[in-house]
Amino acid sequence: MKRVLCHGDSWSTNLIWRKRDDGMQLASVIDFQLKQGYGLSFPFDACVIVSTIAPLFELANNSDDVEYKERVIS
Numbered sequence: 001m002k003r004v005l006c007h008g009d010s011w012s013t014n015l016i017w018r019k020r021d022d023g024m025q026l027a028s029v030i031d032f033q034l035k036q037g038y039g040l041s042f043p044f045d046a047c048v049i050v051s052t053i054a055p056l057f058e059l060a061n062n063s064d065d066v067e068y069k070e071r072v073i074s
Helices: 042-073
Strands: 003-006 015-020 023-029 036-039
Antiparallel strands (some): 003 036, 015 023
């Protein structure tokens, strides 16, 4: 499978936007310190894995979060 470069840390502070008359355009992506080469299917695979595992983590940790929030608020 063809390998592609994945940024590894793509969030708002690593994206530089250019204002145009018709809206905003992505001008640059910076900070590639976590870059990796992955198979072309990696973005799809990661989406499937995260969307499957995330609800399990939320379910496992939900009661602790509620108790913690109640202690902080009171």
